[in-house]
Amino acid sequence: MEEILQKQLMHFQKETFQRDLLEWYRREKRDLPWRKDQDPYKVWVSEIMLQQTRVDTVKPFFNQFIKKFPTIEALAEADEEEVLKAWEGLGYYSRARNLHSAVKEVKETYGGKVPDDPKQLEKLKGIGPYTKGAILSIAYNLPEPAVDGNVMRVVSRILTIWEDIAKPKTRKIFESVIREIISKEHPSDFNQALMELGALVCTPTSPSCLLCPVRKHCAAYHEGVEEELPVKTKTKAHRQVQIAAAVLKKDDFYYIHKRPSQGLLANLWEFPNCETKRGNLSQKKQLEQFLQQEYGIESTIGDLAGTIQHVFSHLTWNISVFFGHVKNDTEMKEINKVTKDEMNQYAFPVSHQKIFSLYQEQS
DNA sequence: GAGACGTGGGT
DNA sequence: TACCCAAGTCT
Known part of the structure; x- marks a missing residue:
């Protein structure tokens, strides 16, 4: 990790930050269909659907999908045609084909139990660094980083990290930071709280800093540069x-x-x-x-x-x-x-x- | 590492 | 209108 960032983290009030964030999350978290239990299969399905997709869009798809395929076994036994039909309109259809394939793999190789081992999880189709961390922390309460766009935005502001988040290798910096500041007692709530904060308060444009439970920890807020972060280079015209x-x-x-x-x-x-x-x-x-x-x-x-x-x-x-x-x-x-x-x-x-x-x- | 890969919503 | 974006992964 960058030396400057190391030095900043030494002064960071980790414990009070965790407490303020978790207290806010337990008070304000949304009642979402995939938060009714911690069934690793449902966590998995929700995390795949939520990739690059808004919560409001996912809700009906998730409910219908789980109703149709309630368990690993049910999905493993389905035809791909049926799975794609359930995904129709949600976009990024390789997610559906990869999920279907990975679920069959879990049924055959791991006896139908979603692995709680990072090495096994990352071999499954459609599970990258983010989804791996999300399943490990949310379903199994393990202190693993789950770095998505929300986390990079929120953390880049809190610690004024000026790295370009459009570059793939930048994610590793944020994973290191999260390993430093994650709550070891409540990793599931901690990761979800960071994403929830990004979705509800620390938004891409005009963030609601005055409502933010952790603004006293936020370097960007204190310097008045919250709108300048995160740095993200433009994509070219298509x-x-x-x-x-x-x-x-x-x-x-x-x-x-x-x-x-x-x-x-x-x-x-x-x-x-x-x-x-x-x-x-x-x-x-x-x-x-x-x-x-x-x-x-x-x-x-x-x-x-x-x-x-x-x-x-x-x-x-x-x-x-x-x-x-x-x-x-x-x-x-x-x-x-x-x-x-x-x-x-x-x-x-x-x-x-x-x-x-x-x-x-x-x- | 850059580009492929969907869709709908917000400004 | 024309962007930009939203809980990323694969090649």
């Missing part, structure tokens, strides 16, 4: 992609395609679509050619029915939506034909749910 998508119908059947098992929206279902390029060929023509060449579908495509934008972290799809009729599918491949009712069993990305809504509005 790229735009033009897409043409088709809702194809023949008799009572719709045509859907399963995305590849790797990459963006892996293993989710979608309406047939392709990236289009600006040029002499219209989007409609490019789409018809694609459907013929890629999927062996002869179709008649109508005029542009509408557009839908799908913004990801790293790119944007600008989707032109077309409706069409299939003339001949005897040579068809890589496509499932399903009725409207059957479609409910398949997980679609939000943009493709919108595509179908558009279709239903117009027919």
Whole structure:
């Protein structure tokens, strides 16, 4: 750890800080579905869902997921299709596939008990340094750091740490700090209190310092630089992609395609679509050619029915939506034909749910 | 280490 | 409107 930081920590009132923080947490903590007990499986599921995702978004997904898969065994025995369906709309779908895979691993290798050993935990798919620490501290009350964005923001302010939190190696500095200041008696509450403080009081913009239970310990508050911290370098602008998508119908059947098992929206279902390029060929023509060449579908495509934008972290799809009729599918491949009712069993990305809504509005 | 990987909400 | 963000992990 940095020498300056070491010196600062020597003067830090660790015991009173812990007491002030824990007292506030026990008074103010939110009543959340995953705080009803300390079942390691539920802690695990909640921590995966909460990655890069707001509490209010997670709540309904967590309740429904636990109802459907109440135990390790129940989830281990489920089909991936079912698990993805339960995750539909939550985003970052590799989390669902990794969780499913890791739960099967726990059932087979550890007899269905979530490991309380850091070395075993970090081998499981989808469990990185943060989630490992969260499970160890929250489910097993072990004094391990669980450093997420909240903790880096809160701690960077309290100790005026000016390292760039966008850089991966910066997390290690915060883990060292937490090992120094964590409550050995109440590591679970301590870690959760730090995150709760970040969510409710020590917010990214306009933090409520006057309501903060630990402001007397906060160097950034005393120096008036709380808005300058944490330091986080900008991310670059993302790229735009033009897409043409088709809702194809023949008799009572719709045509859907399963995305590849790797990459963006892996293993989710979608309406047939392709990236289009600006040029002499219209989007409609490019789409018809694609459907013929890629999927062996002869179709008649109508005029542009509408557009839908799908913004990801790293790119944007600008989707032109077309409706069409299939003339001949005897040579068809890589496509499932399903009725409207059957479609409910398949997980679609939000943009493709919108595509179908558009279709239903117009027919 | 930088970029991929979703979605919805806040300013 | 156009960012930025929210309990990160994988490649």
